[in-house]
Amino acid sequence: MTLVRAVVWVFLLVNLTIIHLLFVTAGPPASGPLGQAGRLLGLYLAFALVVQVLLVARVPLLDRAFGMDRLTGWHRWTGLTVFWLALLHPAFVIAGFARHDRVPAPATLLTLAAQIPVLLGMIAVTLVVVVVALSVRAARRRLSYETWHAVHLLLYIVLTLGIVHQVYEGTAFTVNLVTMAYWWGLWAFAIGALLTGRLILPLIRNRRHRLRVAAVVPESGDVVSVHVTGRDLDRLRARAGQFFLWRFPGHNRWWQVNPFSLSAAPNGRSLRLTAKAIGPTSAGLRDLPVGARVFAEGPYGAFTLARRTRPATLMIAGGIGVTPVRALLEDPDLGDDVIIIYRVRSGADAVLLGEMRNLARGRGARLHLITGRTGGANQPFHPDNLRRLIPDIEDRDVYVCGPAALTRAVLATLRTLKVPSRQVHAELFRLAGGS
Template identity: 75%
Template sequence: MIAVTHPQVIAVRRSARVAHVALWAFLLVNLAVVQAMYVLAGPAHNLAGSIGRLLGLYLAFVMALQLLLVARLPILDRGIGMDRLTTWHRWTGFAVLWLVLLHPAFVVLGFAQQDRASYARTFLSLAGQLPVLLGVLATCLIVLVVALSVRAARRRLSYETWHAVHLLLYAVVVLGVIHQVYEGTAFKINIWTQVYWWGLWTFALGALLAGRLIVPLARNARHRMRVAAVVPESGDVVSVHVTGRHLERLQAAAGQFFLWRFPEHQSWWQVNPFSLSAAPNGRSLRLTAKAIGTTSAGLRDLPIGTRVYAEGPYGAFTLAQRSRSGVLLIAGGIGVTPIRALLEDPAIGSDVVVLYRVRSTADAVLLGELRNLARVRGARLHVLTGRTGGGNQPFQPENLATLVPDVTDRDTYVCGPAPLTRAVVASLRSLRVPSRQIHAELFRLAA
């Protein structure tokens, strides 16, 4: 196998390096500034108060970072990928939880020690002040959202319900900023600290508004997308064809996804990330979804001509990321949709192997299309059926190496349920496939 040196691939690698360098530089510079602000502010009345002040500074910065990770910044999305950004957003969310619990705990402890009063009495006294009360409300909302984001709780909620609850974080941001205005003494040391702090929040909020509201509104006004056809693929899977004006200007690529809304048919807050299930051709877009939540289950009832509001394209799960000429595509269940689109992309070449994992051939969505595309591309297609367990574990390292003996010389793209994706990635690493050749897409998205 030879390495891919296409100009587009080189440009994507360069943008990935730029994105990582920019993000690390942003983190290190801001952490240094936060630490300097803490030093300039001087010690609090006691050790507990000083710790509480420092944790408050870090909390405010991490909250701003949270906004930037989900602001749909092109430099981050194209260079890193929204899937990975969402993972980082989730972990920084847990950091916010600990900071939002520890910051007030140490602040109250500091005041209790200073006043020689009980902890409970000091807390009630402080909570009676409006700025502190707003901080308490923000803390309660964060605890609620994080509790519902824990995997055990998340499984019991529909995507639409979880997404709606997640929107409470915007209320947290508002409450947190107001709290900082009144209580953030370290932000007001001098004109430079004020300029820095409000510049940081202006940048974070501005990026969020631009990426999540202004740019999508402008794009949808330009493209005027509508439902052109609704095609049932099986009992619980449906494809929706969307047309519009000048769709080629979206510069969408096979493997990417959009956030789809159908405002004339469903509530505005009902939004789902669906991958393109066909390579974009500049004239139409196609999504294919399984009826899991309220939104996806209602797609088969969409009237022709329904207005479509789409945000995107997003994601770095594209052929521009590959480094080798040979490609291995692995799909699990409905995760076949971006895999099918990648197989249709003319840039994929002819050295392609496709592994499609399903319970039975009856569950193999778009199988006919995959077979036709594999025939046209000269690709090898393996449909792997049956329950996983015992002797039927195709993604164990030795079994995967048997199916694809030259797996280490290929770029692998895998999309499917989280357990399948994690198993495949673990096996690839066990087989010593370089990380730059592993491209995984998971079904998850932050609000």
């Protein structure tokens, strides 16, 4: 996987170098220095969109090398980059033309908007602003995951409008046949990866495996497990700790998809997901009829034993984040020197606790159930307290999965305790906005 990471960095550096060569080769625009800055920002914007497409394509090699959680974090930062470039690029272009023509900027804006390719670019910028505005933390908390995901489908419209805008306005790409071949080859590569990863492969796999609901088992008042069967499930090559993106045709709309971890190690015959009722999809899973069709994308995620560096392991789970940890407990490669910390508000919230205890007992692992509100003397993830509970923590691989606040607190503590970063494996589930 080191090779894959090196290739990614080479890809970024080479393409940024070529972009600057395109900028120089195209020559100065008629709109002067401001317009020149706008053109360069436009090139950056176009390349940032290419990178964003590759990030959402869910390329298996990238997932295995970096993990879907890290890729999702990069997707967020790339989205913010696209947002600012989408604002600055037209701002500099408009300012350049306004200064060159000695016309007020509002009048220049109206003149440029009368040109269809420019107008399409402005519509794309507006949609980018809408998506980013609804993705900031304050707005995100008020939206269900399903609504948030539907809003992000607007980005495909942005992508289409952006490409059309480049066809007519991207003068730096049309200097000669070489620059045209490079630029559209780059876009063909990105869109090909997107169509392959998000459409072609999922369709082929789901046609092959024909997934169906085998059983629906309530685990508590708001948690349910769904057992899924199908054909040749061993060919999925799923591993304990990974997750799928699940669709349930007839239960929710085709564009609504939810990431749920496997809560049991895949055995080649069935898959199990366990979900807490948070949004409309997860809340309605208990009503799924046996035999209902299931459409799954994946497996995704690097929260597996493939990255383990030490024979001893510490696993920390919070709330419903216990699901991939429970699956890892079944992995035969885990070994026997295992400690599990299961953090919940109360004993009633400890779903799958009976299974966790049985699995821990079977392999001689230690399971600590920690309940109560955090505060005062009850701060289990304070550095001193965690060190007291796990004296040899720096000699263990640490797997952490739970709500974002818990995960961030644990990661901060691990840094304080000087646990090497290569031994820390965390799943924040930023794709879902929660665990």
